[in-house]
Amino acid sequence: MNPRTMYRKIWDAHVVHEAPGEPSLIYIDRHLVHEGTSPQAFTGLKEAGRKVRRPDLAFAVMDHSVPTKNRNLPILDEAAMGQFSALERNCRGAGITLFDMFSHNQGIVHVIGPELGITQPGQTIVCGDSHTSTHGAFGTLAFGIGTSEVEHVLATQCLSQYASKTMHIVVNGKRTKGVSAKDIILAIIGKIGIAGGTSRVVEYSGEAIRALSMDGRMTVCNMSIEGGARAGMIAPDHTTFAYMEGRPYVPRGKAFQEAVERWKALATDPGAKFDATVTLDASKISPQVTWGTNPGMVTGVTDRVPDPASFHEADDQKAAARALEYMGLKAGTLVVDIPVDRVFIGSCTNSRLNDLRAAARVVAGKHVSKTLKEALVVPGSMSIKAKAEAEGLDKIFRDAGFEWRDAGCSMCIAMNPDVLPPGERAASTSNRNFEGRQGKDSRTHLVSPIMAAAAAIAGHFVDVRDWNVDATE
Amino acid sequence: MQPFSKHTGLVLPLDRINVDTDQMVPKQFLKLQTKQGFGRVLFYDWRYLPGEKPNPDFILNQPRYKGASVMLARANFGCGSSREHAPWAVADYGFRVLIAPSYADIFYNNCFKNGILPVTLPDEKVEDLFKRAEKEPGYSLTADLPNQTISDAHGLNLKFEIDNFRKHVLLEGLDDIGLTLKHEAAITAFEQARHPGATMYEPVDAKYSPNQQ
Numbered sequence: 001m002n003p004r005t006m007y008r009k010i011w012d013a014h015v016v017h018e019a020p021g022e023p024s025l026i027y028i029d030r031h032l033v034h035e036g037t038s039p040q041a042f043t044g045l046k047e048a049g050r051k052v053r054r055p056d057l058a059f060a061v062m063d064h065s066v067p068t069k070n071r072n073l074p075i076l077d078e079a080a081m082g083q084f085s086a087l088e089r090n091c092r093g094a095g096i097t098l099f100d101m102f103s104h105n106q107g108i109v110h111v112i113g114p115e116l117g118i119t120q121p122g123q124t125i126v127c128g129d130s131h132t133s134t135h136g137a138f139g140t141l142a143f144g145i146g147t148s149e150v151e152h153v154l155a156t157q158c159l160s161q162y163a164s165k166t167m168h169i170v171v172n173g174k175r176t177k178g179v180s181a182k183d184i185i186l187a188i189i190g191k192i193g194i195a196g197g198t199s200r201v202v203e204y205s206g207e208a209i210r211a212l213s214m215d216g217r218m219t220v221c222n223m224s225i226e227g228g229a230r231a232g233m234i235a236p237d238h239t240t241f242a243y244m245e246g247r248p249y250v251p252r253g254k255a256f257q258e259a260v261e262r263w264k265a266l267a268t269d270p271g272a273k274f275d276a277t278v279t280l281d282a283s284k285i286s287p288q289v290t291w292g293t294n295p296g297m298v299t300g301v302t303d304r305v306p307d308p309a310s311f312h313e314a315d316d317q318k319a320a321a322r323a324l325e326y327m328g329l330k331a332g333t334l335v336v337d338i339p340v341d342r343v344f345i346g347s348c349t350n351s352r353l354n355d356l357r358a359a360a361r362v363v364a365g366k367h368v369s370k371t372l373k374e375a376l377v378v379p380g381s382m383s384i385k386a387k388a389e390a391e392g393l394d395k396i397f398r399d400a401g402f403e404w405r406d407a408g409c410s411m412c413i414a415m416n417p418d419v420l421p422p423g424e425r426a427a428s429t430s431n432r433n434f435e436g437r438q439g440k441d442s443r444t445h446l447v448s449p450i451m452a453a454a455a456a457i458a459g460h461f462v463d464v465r466d467w468n469v470d471a472t473e
Numbered sequence: 474m475q476p477f478s479k480h481t482g483l484v485l486p487l488d489r490i491n492v493d494t495d496q497m498v499p500k501q502f503l504k505l506q507t508k509q510g511f512g513r514v515l516f517y518d519w520r521y522l523p524g525e526k527p528n529p530d531f532i533l534n535q536p537r538y539k540g541a542s543v544m545l546a547r548a549n550f551g552c553g554s555s556r557e558h559a560p561w562a563v564a565d566y567g568f569r570v571l572i573a574p575s576y577a578d579i580f581y582n583n584c585f586k587n588g589i590l591p592v593t594l595p596d597e598k599v600e601d602l603f604k605r606a607e608k609e610p611g612y613s614l615t616a617d618l619p620n621q622t623i624s625d626a627h628g629l630n631l632k633f634e635i636d637n638f639r640k641h642v643l644l645e646g647l648d649d650i651g652l653t654l655k656h657e658a659a660i661t662a663f664e665q666a667r668h669p670g671a672t673m674y675e676p677v678d679a680k681y682s683p684n685q686q
């Protein structure tokens with residue numbers, strides 16, 4: 001057989017039906033569901049008189065609109081309440097596992113999938129959410145789908161898909177101290193552009209990727225969609241297997257050993273061809289800060305806000321000028337001179353235990369700037385929260401002036417009360433800096449957890465490399 | 474799904490690259506549980522001033538584009554979130570045809586599920602259409618799916634490419650799920666051969682789990 005990419009191997013193993021000139025029918029191993037994009041799918045199913053084919057392969061969680069404090073108080077947002085009851089009703093009706101707001105395993109859908117071992121190498125995973133690419137960190141083909149496709153998977157456990165093109169992103173070398181997984185992926189997006197991965201599935205490899213923990217790998221794969229890619233993936237290795245062993249849905253004993261052997265065979269064969277290859281040198285990547293209104297509008301922390309005239313294309317010049325106006329920034333301003341009003345450490349990009357540990361190392365023994373209006377830490381799941389508390393991280397953050405919240409999407413999307421007010425500027429560890437993303441007319445700068453933590457202490461962006469802290473997440 | 478064959482309509486030129494789905498339908502409307510009524514909130518933050526007063530500067534509110542049903546857009550249209558609320562809003566507002574140099578994957582796919590024809594044309598062709606639409610009030614285009622052409626009243630006639638299968642599904646207004654269910658036997662055979670169950674080995678704190686029996 002010809003050498004195959006990992007993507008192709010997983011694809012081939014999931015083809016249920018194929019015919020020339022038609023998309024292939026591929027089987028879906030795990031379907032993750034949340035309250036935001038599922039109600040219309042369940043309604044559609046009901047209207048057509050169809051049933052959920054494999055409720056045992058679907059897992060649902062409340063994350064997008066959940067409050068991050070005082071969960072036992074009544075929820076005043078009726079629309080959000082409506083979503084929660086719909087999800088509960090739909091899951092109960094179909095027999096789908098539901099992690100509701102009060103579950104100890106509740107959390108952001110892309111955090112709890114891996115954490116519970118629902119996510120496993122070699123699987124196909126979908127969710128009505130674009131950041132489903134996160135799960136690719138395990139050597140999984142995972143991608144976001146629309147609500148019509150959510151309904152399709154519920155009804156058939158399959159999706160009709162065309163195979164994607166592939167892209168190989170190789171990150172060679174070692175990152176320097178103070179540079180995070182987040183900086184690697186922001187630098188990649190800065191290089192390929194936010195549409196650079198369109199219609200492609202990306203595989204990340206190279207020394208700097210191999211050196212990442214699973215938490216760091218998830219950060220990288222999470223933002224594949226911000227580079228336009230359909231999915232991002234990393235071949236599973238001993239780091240992956242060590243992370244997985246003993247998690248609730250992961251096979252035990254001999255079955256685990258057998259699974260590991262199968263998982264090892266997933267890696268791309270030597271000589272397999274990718275449709276495109278991009279190479280980066282990790283040692284040249286500096287801490288990144290976005291200055292505009294999409295994740296590709298990014299620069300190094302020691303740089304200046306660019307001049308729109310410096311872009312080649314007229315469309316890009318217009319977009320940059322508009323972004324600077326929206327962000328209230330002047331071209332030529334040093335990034336480290338940009339003050340921040342609020343800091344948000346959380347989201348499916350950067351809310352895992354290692355992210356919190358790294359941020360805590362920055363703030364330990366210090367206090368947030370007097371100029372700061374709010375600093376939030378929102379763990380990605382309730383079990384991460386519990387583990388962090390067992391290590392005393394909550395105390396470190398609280399003593400430093402941060403708020404310590406319950407798990408959820410929170411200020412990443414501001415569907416709950418955690419909203420960035422109009423005109424205010426945040427250092428945020430989330431993944432999107434689109435206009436209005438964190439609140440109408442709010443201004444988002446995407447950064448790593450340690451960069452966000454340092455900005456909270458200083459009241460403006462700083463080059464965290466000068467603080468001599470260990471970035472390892 | 475509503476079938477699509479041929480459509481003629483007023484053109485609205487939306488001159489911005491990388492328009493993301495957060496702009497099409499901001500998050501506060503993702504809590505609605507229906508697919509209807511999203512046309513009112515399409516491009517909400519761009520379209521309305523405080524108190525839902527139409528912003529006269531935004532193109533959707535300009536009288537000459539009232540009733541537009543063909544949207545001209547720039548590269549990477551529909552990037553970001555997978556929310557299908559975006560195409561629901563586009564369709565509910567009355568748009569049936571999109572023309573752009575490129576689209577983000579999920580949005581593009583979602584269009585076909587909602588009877589919207591997303592036409593892809595090369596940059597320079599789209600640029601030319603922008604010029605025409607901006608110059609001539611009432612400028613209309615016809616999208617002809619069977620012949621794969623975009624044409625205007627002045628003799629312009631452009632051929633566009635589209636995947637044959639998608640074209641067929643859109644022309645017939647077919648139900649995707651119904652199509653897949655025709656392969657029921659193959660799905661069952663696949664399941665029996667591979668049996669990808671989700672066995673639980675340690676209790677988790679979940680409601681209604683089929684794994685907890």
Ligand code: SF4
Nearest residue numbers: 131347348409412413
């Ligand atoms: S944390 Fe943000 S990006 Fe991630 S799933 Fe939630 S809303 Fe989406």
